[in-house]
Amino acid sequence: MIDSRTIVQQKIYFPAIGLILALLVPVLPAAGAPAPAPAAAATVTAIRAGKFIDVQSGKVLSNQIILIRGAKIETVGANLAVPDGAKIIDLSKMTVLPGLIDCHTHLADLADAEPLNVLQRSAVETAYAAIPNARVTLLAGFTTVRDVGVYRAFNDVAMRDAIARGIIIGPRMYVAGAYVTISQGAGAMTGLPPDIELPLDLRFGVANSPWEVRQKVRELAHRGADHIKILSTGAVLTHGSNPKSIEFTPEELRAAVEEAANFGLRVEAHAHATEGIKNAIRAGAASIEHATLIDDEGIALAKQHGTYLDMDIYDEECIQSSANTPADFLQHDRDLAEAQRRNFTKAVRAGAKMTFGTDAGVCPHGINARQFAFMVKYGMTPMQAIQSATVNAADLIGHSELFGSITAGKSADIIAVNGDPLADIRELENVQFVMKEGKVYKQGD
């Protein structure tokens, strides 16, 4: 989405930068610095890929060459002529695949088991504390994330823009802006006495009728959200919440989807409870987050509506093992995790559309890829698990034309691992090479 502020800033600053450069350029050669490269000549890079995972066909190809011009993939093929002067990156002993995509992260928040700890930091302190979250996620091989909510409204918008402008390092982000939630609901900052009034950014998305939902969606859309996160049921990691309860009504969920569509945005619905999952699917949500207690009818509905299931089946390991998990969260979590894993297997067997989403922030950022092994353990083939984090994820985000496969015309988002992830999916936990938009961020250990 185009950020109007960016355009205004470019208009203001570009002539000023031009003037400064005009003054500097005659000085630089005299100081012994190399002459600046002509601005129009984009760097050409050729990657030699030993094994190449073609996620669109589900096949593995050998000895492919990927030609990259600037930030984009120009061509891919077996016997390509490498242009003179191209920079060569030799990954001929490695397995090359598209940059991974996590459809459920919380990069712009504190990665803290207790949400109320947000109240002990200023918004700016939280923003700085979150910078490493973005960096470790990219270096783990995740070149794009769909970030699905933040307690401090719009910290995620600011982080997305800081990454896009090169101020900090991280994956390309698609952000929600805030949680759209009922009062004291799954996305609210709960657990405080009733006489404490929260500042606006900590209660931005609270809405209690279809028209209030529409108002929140409109404000989020105008203030830079790329998609809308709505909480259909209670949550595990919220004080006073019951994951098995219904929160928004079908009418409110439909209002969110309709209003978001008016702005060209999609809606993802957090839902654990069986009926809350079905309500969100029927309302037209693009994806169901968690989908913990989905039943056979819910799976059939998801297939019928083309709804993606984005099931975080690894993070239970972190919830239960963390010494800091609040006791009420552990209570909510009891018996849900195994049900979610069983239902994941059912959904895979039924052929439902699935994406890769980890709820990163529950587990530490940067270990997102540990979920792959669980997806395989609970029923996916390694290729299906990789597709869930590449082609499927790009389709859910709505930008298959930009990323999700190594194809001519797409962004050069490319990673590589030493071994064969189709033989051992855990190879993806050890990504050795990361390129995003043609720029190398990691090469070897």
Ligand SMILES: [Zn+2]
């Ligand atoms: Zn989440």
